[in-house]
Amino acid sequence: MQQIGKTPLLTPAEEIELAALIKKGDPAARKRMIQSNLRLVVKIAHDYSHFGLPFQDLISEGNIGLMKAVERFDPEKGSKLSTYAAWWIKQAIKRALANQGKTIRLPVHLVEKISKIRKATAALYEKLGREPNNEEISKAVGMPVNKVAHLKAVSLRPASLDTPVGDTEKTNLGDLLGDESATTPLQDLQTKSRVNVIKQLMSKLNERDATILTMRFGLGGEDPKTLEEVGDFFGITRERVRQLQNAILKEIRDVVKEEDRQRTSDEVDEENLEREKMKILKDIAAKNHTEEKGKKSSKNSKKKK
Template identity: 60%
Template sequence: MKQKAASKTVRAKKRSKKPAAQPAGHAAFPAPPPPKPAPAPESPEILDEEPEQEQSRYDADSAIKLYLKEIGEVKLLTPKEEIELAERIKKGDKKAREEMIKANLRLVVKIAHDFENFGLPLLDLISEGNIGLIKAVERFDPSKGSKLSTYAAWWIKQSIKRALANQAKTIRLPVHLVDKIAQMRRVAMRLQEILGREPTDEELAQEMGISPARIAQMRMAGIRPASLDAPIGDDETNTFSDVIPDENAPTPYEDLEEETIKSMLRELLRSLEPREAAILTYRFGLDGGPERTLEEVGLKFNVTRERIRQIQNIALRKLRKMIEKLEQKKE
């Protein structure tokens, strides 16, 4: 009996030394310290009766509290400090990189909370978000006109979403296939709006640049596109399609650049004849709508498609000259 009791005590001590899970450590930012191991109880039977799941949850909560306390002591950056650090980071200053990362760790925690109950513990979500933050800091360029918090939020969310798509137990397909199915669903919805009916495999294949056989395989896969609408999380207010990242989605800088171009184009259109501006807007979907064919534009404006082509070319030449003048002024 004494030998068995001693054996239990040894096992109890070994279990008490096992640290809780925590965000992956990185040299550039503080990793939350592991919770202090509970002292071995006098009676091994008491430890055996304690549910390991509750202990693990307690350890995780303690680790998060310690982590939040540590990063909460780091002061936030002013816009001027942010720009100065970004310039130093461009020159390879590792200390500036570390300072920028530490000052924005609270943003990661805030975003990570939005993805709780999707299949990964909060500690893991924070770890994945930190990876996204590091990428954002390394790529951030304040001259583009955006704040780091705005720019980094995109990278943090993408990193977390990718981890959820890879780790969620409900999805049993490779993540690249899940992404492809999500893309097929989006393309199918867009084509259905244009065609007024469900697109065929051939139409989907042509739009996506893959074979009809591949489309058929994706339809027959374990997860159909419609199943991406299945609710997930304890409150079932989100779906898998909400957390699967779109690899074809534009980056923050691409979004900013596109918006700048659209703004400039709207200014230039005001210099055209109202009819010319209206035709270009309708033809190329500059009002947010889809692009139209010459024939569709002709029907709307009650002229032939050839006449629309002529007006379009005249208007485009005018725009080209305006842009050339603007470029000359910049030089």
């Protein structure tokens, strides 16, 4: 970090000269332009340091944005590199923060490995001048290729609570947390509380169980995996995956049921009343929708005649 401050800034003339060399594929020019603007990444990362992502991760993401800016920078368009690069750096950081905000919190040991992958990706991007593939990242971090691919997917895609769960797959994970379409304050509070329960449970699970839950239900946003796929990933049988999955789900259900039992009778009555109201509103909406479709169908029939 101290070395960054010692690197001199580029003059406008140097920016133009280096940009021309970079277009010709000069790696030394590319490296110099990147290093001369790393302090900009640090400055922008500080502005986003209170949003929950580790500072080093912010810098890693910002560096990738800077590298993309350097590759695309065209001084003939009239803008300074710092102005142009700032947009790319901010976009990269904002994307990382948005992805983090959309995912259910993962156990600390997984977060640390994801952070390691991010740092290695940024370092390889600078070294290779392109986005590194999973094999290259695997060698850099000392993890199996399939694990790198899985952790990248977990960290970059939004969580889904609509994934079918259980043996019959007639229930989804959202059913364990309550109706997310509820609009009353009471229901909102219950949903938030139950999501927190899931987060707490995930943070207490060992790496294998947390990954099984994540893979089976797409908690990291990737497509849910079958029992066979998860079994192949861990080298265990389909039946063993099912047993582990059901044990975890039972623990989640037990905690949710315990939370429900702690509600007062007034809260239960209020919830039941709100459910009845919602049912009536849904019935009215459905009726209006049916009537509207009937009117449109009638109009279309008249037009055809």
